[in-house]
Amino acid sequence: MSAFPTLSQWSWRRHGAFTGGIVLVGLMLAAAALANWLAPYSPYDLDVSKMLQPPSLAHWLGTDEVGRDVLSRTIHAARISVQVALIAVTVGLVGGTLIGLIAAYFGGLIDLLLIRLMELLFSFPAILLAVVLMASLGTSILNAMIAIGIIFIPGFARLARASTMDVLRQQYVEAARTIGMSDMRIMFREVLPNILGPSLVEAAVAFAYAILLESALSFLGLGAQPPEPSWGNMINTGRGFMAQAPWLGIVPGLALFICVLGFNLLGDGMRDYLDPHMKE
Amino acid sequence: MVDSPGATNAVLDIRNLTVTFPGRPVVLDVSIRVEPGEIVAVIGESGSGKTLTALSVLGLLPRQARVTQGSITLNGRPMLEMPANRRRDLLGDRLAFIPQDAMRALNPVLTVGDQVGEPSVLHRSSTWAAARRTAVELLRVVHLAEPEKRAADYPHQFSGGMQQRAMIAMGLALEPELLIADEPTTALDVTVQAQVISLLRDIREGHGTSILFITHDLGLVADFCDRVYVMYAGRIVEEGPVKDIFENPRHPYTAALLAATPSMLDPADRLDAIPGQIPAADEVVAGCIFSPRCAHARDACNNAPPHLQVSRGHSVSCWFPRGLS
Amino acid sequence: MLRLIATRLALLIPTLVAASMILFLAINVVPGSAARSALGVDATPQAIMRFEAQNGLDRPLYVQYADWFSKAIQGDFGKSFQNRVSVGPEVLKRLPVTLELAVLSFLIANLIAIPLGAIAAYRHTKPTDTFITSLATVMGAIPNFWLATLLVLVFALKLRWLPAGGYTPLLEDPLKNLTRMILPALSLGIVSSALLLRIMRASMIEVLSSDYIRTARAKGAPGGVVVRRHALRNAAIPYLTVGAVEFGFLFGGVVIIEDIFRLPGIGSLVLVGIINRDYPVLLGATLVVTVAVLIANMIVDILANMLDPRQVRRSSGST
Numbered sequence: 001m002s003a004f005p006t007l008s009q010w011s012w013r014r015h016g017a018f019t020g021g022i023v024l025v026g027l028m029l030a031a032a033a034l035a036n037w038l039a040p041y042s043p044y045d046l047d048v049s050k051m052l053q054p055p056s057l058a059h060w061l062g063t064d065e066v067g068r069d070v071l072s073r074t075i076h077a078a079r080i081s082v083q084v085a086l087i088a089v090t091v092g093l094v095g096g097t098l099i100g101l102i103a104a105y106f107g108g109l110i111d112l113l114l115i116r117l118m119e120l121l122f123s124f125p126a127i128l129l130a131v132v133l134m135a136s137l138g139t140s141i142l143n144a145m146i147a148i149g150i151i152f153i154p155g156f157a158r159l160a161r162a163s164t165m166d167v168l169r170q171q172y173v174e175a176a177r178t179i180g181m182s183d184m185r186i187m188f189r190e191v192l193p194n195i196l197g198p199s200l201v202e203a204a205v206a207f208a209y210a211i212l213l214e215s216a217l218s219f220l221g222l223g224a225q226p227p228e229p230s231w232g233n234m235i236n237t238g239r240g241f242m243a244q245a246p247w248l249g250i251v252p253g254l255a256l257f258i259c260v261l262g263f264n265l266l267g268d269g270m271r272d273y274l275d276p277h278m279k280e
Numbered sequence: 281m282v283d284s285p286g287a288t289n290a291v292l293d294i295r296n297l298t299v300t301f302p303g304r305p306v307v308l309d310v311s312i313r314v315e316p317g318e319i320v321a322v323i324g325e326s327g328s329g330k331t332l333t334a335l336s337v338l339g340l341l342p343r344q345a346r347v348t349q350g351s352i353t354l355n356g357r358p359m360l361e362m363p364a365n366r367r368r369d370l371l372g373d374r375l376a377f378i379p380q381d382a383m384r385a386l387n388p389v390l391t392v393g394d395q396v397g398e399p400s401v402l403h404r405s406s407t408w409a410a411a412r413r414t415a416v417e418l419l420r421v422v423h424l425a426e427p428e429k430r431a432a433d434y435p436h437q438f439s440g441g442m443q444q445r446a447m448i449a450m451g452l453a454l455e456p457e458l459l460i461a462d463e464p465t466t467a468l469d470v471t472v473q474a475q476v477i478s479l480l481r482d483i484r485e486g487h488g489t490s491i492l493f494i495t496h497d498l499g500l501v502a503d504f505c506d507r508v509y510v511m512y513a514g515r516i517v518e519e520g521p522v523k524d525i526f527e528n529p530r531h532p533y534t535a536a537l538l539a540a541t542p543s544m545l546d547p548a549d550r551l552d553a554i555p556g557q558i559p560a561a562d563e564v565v566a567g568c569i570f571s572p573r574c575a576h577a578r579d580a581c582n583n584a585p586p587h588l589q590v591s592r593g594h595s596v597s598c599w600f601p602r603g604l605s
Numbered sequence: 606m607l608r609l610i611a612t613r614l615a616l617l618i619p620t621l622v623a624a625s626m627i628l629f630l631a632i633n634v635v636p637g638s639a640a641r642s643a644l645g646v647d648a649t650p651q652a653i654m655r656f657e658a659q660n661g662l663d664r665p666l667y668v669q670y671a672d673w674f675s676k677a678i679q680g681d682f683g684k685s686f687q688n689r690v691s692v693g694p695e696v697l698k699r700l701p702v703t704l705e706l707a708v709l710s711f712l713i714a715n716l717i718a719i720p721l722g723a724i725a726a727y728r729h730t731k732p733t734d735t736f737i738t739s740l741a742t743v744m745g746a747i748p749n750f751w752l753a754t755l756l757v758l759v760f761a762l763k764l765r766w767l768p769a770g771g772y773t774p775l776l777e778d779p780l781k782n783l784t785r786m787i788l789p790a791l792s793l794g795i796v797s798s799a800l801l802l803r804i805m806r807a808s809m810i811e812v813l814s815s816d817y818i819r820t821a822r823a824k825g826a827p828g829g830v831v832v833r834r835h836a837l838r839n840a841a842i843p844y845l846t847v848g849a850v851e852f853g854f855l856f857g858g859v860v861i862i863e864d865i866f867r868l869p870g871i872g873s874l875v876l877v878g879i880i881n882r883d884y885p886v887l888l889g890a891t892l893v894v895t896v897a898v899l900i901a902n903m904i905v906d907i908l909a910n911m912l913d914p915r916q917v918r919r920s921s922g923s924t
Contacts, residue, residue, distance in 0.1 A: 017742070120620065120623050120624060120627065123620070123624070123853070123898065124895060124898075125853040125854065125857030125894065125898055127857030127858065128856070128875065128891055128894060128895070131879055132628060132631050132632060132879070132891055133631055134879070135879040135882060135887060136631060136632050136633065212748055216748070219750050219861065220876065221880075232750075235750065235754060239757075239865070242757065242758050242762055246758055249751075249754045249755075253754065253755070257747055257751065260747075260748065261743065264742060268742070340819060340822055365827070369825060371822070371823055371824060371825035372825040372826075376823075377820075377823040379816060379819070379823075381816060384815065384816035385819070386817055386820070387817040387821070387835055387839070388817070388915055389838045389914055390835070395820075398821075398826070399824050402825055403825060434914040436914070447820075450820075
């Protein structure tokens with residue numbers, strides 16, 4: 001990757017979106033990591049006598065249909081979303097990059113087969129594939145991670161393949177080959193570090209999408225199961241109480257929105273920054 | 281260059297034009313006149329500011345450019361102060377522009393006929409049907425074979441020469457007072473070049489259209505233009521009738537240009553013969569802008585920008601013009 | 606032109622076959638769940654075995670697939686495990702609902718994206734552009750099911766202008782149909798418009814910096830003419846090609862939105878198939894949605910091709 005500017009050269013104002021992204025993402029990651037300390041109550045403590053209370057001093061965001069604190073549940077839901085997204089993106093990034101790298105490096109039949117397979121998988125609507133995979137795997141958080149990860153593989157594979165093909169044209173790969181470096185070593189020491197850039201940008205964007213997918217799955221009852229709090233299933237429950245307790249559906253959705261926005265801004269910012277430097 | 285007072289019946293009168301990009305002037309104190317029926321050439325290397333001068337007349341400068349000084353009149357109409365809609369009325373009608381790369385200057389999704397006929401629709405309230413008929417006639421005028429068929433074609437189906445002729449047809453459509461041609465032959469091969477030049481000459485004969493012809497190719501200028509302005513680094517360094525300039529170049533740069541032209545047949549002129557390069561636009565030069573590269577530079581040349589020396593319609597911006605010192 | 610459509614269609618077939626194989630595989634990754642779903646959690650192992658034998662679920666996968674495939678190309682998509690209803694006719698019955706939702710959402714998305722994208726591009730580097738781009742970023746981050754919930758809250762519960770769900774066929778009562786489709790279509794359309802807006806903007810910015818736009822201006826064409834006559838069609842070509850990816854998201858979203866608004870479309874059928882582990886239903890419904898996406902992509906491809914005169918045109922030759 002190209003040289004980064006020093007802190008003094010960096011203009012925070014000009015890169016407003018990136019900054020915003022970092023702030024929001026930081027907030028979300030902090031919430032996820034420190035959920036146990038940040039949340040005023042346990043997300044599982046129910047007290048039916050306190051159900052459906054509007055926001056108050058005791059419960060900043062009110063209580064849900066069984067008296068649990070909405071704020072605490074929202075914070076803990078962040079943890080679940082981030083966990084799922086992290087695993088899913090890692091699965092997709094690692095799996096996809098490997099496939100793309102291998103396809104482009106070895107070329108020929110391997111490349112043809114792999115690329116066709118990836119294109120095919122890519123043409124499925126992501127949610128459909130996720131939902132179908134969940135159907136057979138069974139509904140749980142872990143399976144959601146796997147399913148979403150699988151869905152991301154084609155995207156990362158395509159990207160890695162294109163980047164690899166670019167890199168293969170460079171001379172240092174030829175140089176490595178002539179000194180007798182094995183294919184494995186070339187792939188991992190020469191090629192891999194140079195294709196990571198765009199893949200990381202893609203990862204940031206994928207993170208946002210993973211969070212959305214996880215929430216969609218939970219919303220449909222296919223992801224985190226009650227009493228685990230997930231923004232998705234909280235919105236779903238909230239739907240039923242829209243008339244009496246609108247905050248139940250609004251709050252988790254707002255949190256979800258802010259989280260997705262943050263990662264999108266981060267990804268956009270990274271892309272804007274890295275792209276001009278990469279086209280050399 | 282020439283601050284001549286008095287009435288002007290010039291078709292184009294650019295006076296002391298200065299155009300700047302953020303922090304640096306790219307056209308400096310440029311004055312150019314085109315009389316009715318004249319073909320005036322502006323010569324210079326790429327980067328000399330000739331295209332920007334042309335764009336200033338049209339009001340189509342890039343976003344960052346600013347006109348900080350000067351005036352431009354087209355047959356008496358003040359161009360720089362004119363409101364945008366008034367200028368739009370003139371563009372394509374009284375003033376036409378033929379750009380350098382005809383292929384990129386033509387819209388790939390519209391037929392050639394539609395594009396050539398568009399000025400009529402824009403400025404003469406013509407119907408499209410009538411405009412297309414006009415376009416066919418115009419294509420005939422520029423010597424395009426089978427104009428009816430050609431008018432229904434798309435730009436990508438034309439060769440480079442045909443595309444340039446279509447651009448000329450577009451420029452001529454409403455018989456403008458002034459045609460600004462920006463290196464119209466640079467992308468063409470030699471035989472086609474000759475055809476385009478002869479076409480332009482016919483236009484001047486036939487319609488009395490004045491032409492501002494921008495080029496870096498001296499060979500073209502010699503037998504086709506009436507007067508020449510030589511530009512270097514955004515400034516006019518010499519101007520005069522073609523015959524005078526060619527027989528008696530007063531500015532060292534002009535002389536070097538002429539010497540560096542091996543023949544009139546090589547359109548891709550490069551001035552490798554003159555050592556050095558055009559100064560970077562933000563370099564501030566105290567004296568004559570050409571002195572760093574000038575073979576005859578003396579101390580005085582570096583102190584102040586040279587004044588104008590005028591003799592019989594031939595001006596030069598040099599402290600020690602050739603043949604006079 | 607016809608040749609183009611024919612080739613595209615021909616390519617579609619193998620893609621569909623491959624897609625069906627993948628779906629079949631995905632569904633059958635974990636054995637046994639179908640029977641348990643249909644019979645309930647307390648089903649005895651014998652009951653499960655009987656169920657599986659009855660439905661041919663104990664055969665090897667490739668045999669099951671071949672069987673399904675041979676029936677499918679004749680139009681027989683099997684029967685639901687749950688209620689023995691024929692899958693094919695059920696899917697057909699629900700198709701118009703989903704198609705209408707998709708078309709409406711698509712229309713809304715483009716009605717927002719194209720003008721705003723063009724305006725943002727025209728006013729590039731000015732405040733209007735920044736505003737529109739920020740708007741697009743925000744809109745793109747909104748989860749469509751949350752938007753749906755909010756829309757229901759505002760328009761159905763608070764304002765009582767529109768109903769919160771249900772469906773009336775278009776031909777029966779167009780007005781009633783539209784009042785029921787507008788909120789779902791908005792939920793999908795608004796979120797989709799964000800990406801499309803960006804694509805249109807990028808495309809238009811590129812086009813507006815072209816030489817031929819300068820030519821148009823040099824002819825004295827006013828801004829509106831420049832954009833409409835000269836720029837738009839050129840910008841549309843990459844817009845269509847790149848924007849086609851949005852179809853995947855759109856049809857994916859249909860599954861959730863139909864559930865929220867209780868629309869009897871294919872999306873909700875997919876959901877039913879999942880919850881009940883009803884494989885024939887799931888396979889049939891998912892396949893149809895995939896077909897829809899592929900066909901939509903094909904149509905857009907062809908459209909982009911038609912818009913560009915530089916594509917295979919009978920050239921009358923040049924000099």
